[in-house]
Amino acid sequence: MAASALGLSLAGAPGAASVALAVQADEVLKDPALEKRAREISGELRCLVCQNQSIDDSDAPLARDLRLLVRERLQAGDSNGQVMDYMVQRYGEFVLLRPRMSLQNALLWVAPLLVLVLGALSLLVFARRRNEAAGAQPLSAEEEAQLKQLLKEEPGRHASRRSAH
Incomplete structure (x- = not known):
C-alpha cells in the first residue's frame, strides 16, 4: 500500500513520471532511507540494454533485475560504495553512467x-x-x-x- 502510494505520488510530481514508470511498486523498499539510497545508486548505473538510460529510468527487464540486485545488496548491509563496486566487478565499468577516472581509462x-x-x-x-x-x-x-x-x-x-x- 505504501509502495503504491509512493509510486502515485511520484507520478504526480512534475518531471518524475518516467521514474514512476520504471520502478515498479513491488520493487520499492519499506525503509524510506534505504529506498532513497537505492534510487541514488540506480541513477548512477547504466541500463545495459538501453545504454543511455539509468536503470532507474529504464523499463527493460534487465534494468529491473539490476534495481532488485541493488536493493538486495543494500538490505544485506552494503554501503553505497560497496554496491557500486559489486556492480562494476560483476558487469564491468561500462555499467557506470559516469566512468571513474583510473589508469585503465x-x-x-x-x-x-x-x-x-x-x-x-x-x-x-x-x-x-x-x-x-x-x-x-x-x-x-x-x-x-x-x-x-x-x-x-x-x-x-x-x-x-x-x-x-
Whole structure:
C-alpha cells in the first residue's frame, strides 16, 4: 500500500513520471532511507540494454533485475560504495553512467587533448619549415638587377600590358 502510494505520488510530481514508470511498486523498499539510497545508486548505473538510460529510468527487464540486485545488496548491509563496486566487478565499468577516472581509462580521457596538442604542434612545425624554405635563399646578382629594373619601370606601362592581353 505504501509502495503504491509512493509510486502515485511520484507520478504526480512534475518531471518524475518516467521514474514512476520504471520502478515498479513491488520493487520499492519499506525503509524510506534505504529506498532513497537505492534510487541514488540506480541513477548512477547504466541500463545495459538501453545504454543511455539509468536503470532507474529504464523499463527493460534487465534494468529491473539490476534495481532488485541493488536493493538486495543494500538490505544485506552494503554501503553505497560497496554496491557500486559489486556492480562494476560483476558487469564491468561500462555499467557506470559516469566512468571513474583510473589508469585503465585515462587514455580515453586524455586522447582528445593529445590529438589537439599534436595537431597544433604539427601545424606549427609545418609553418616554420615552409617559412624557412621560402625566405632562406638570398637573391642572386642577376635577380637583384631584374628586380631593380622592374621597380624602375613606369606604373602605366604595366597597365597597358595587361589591357593588351
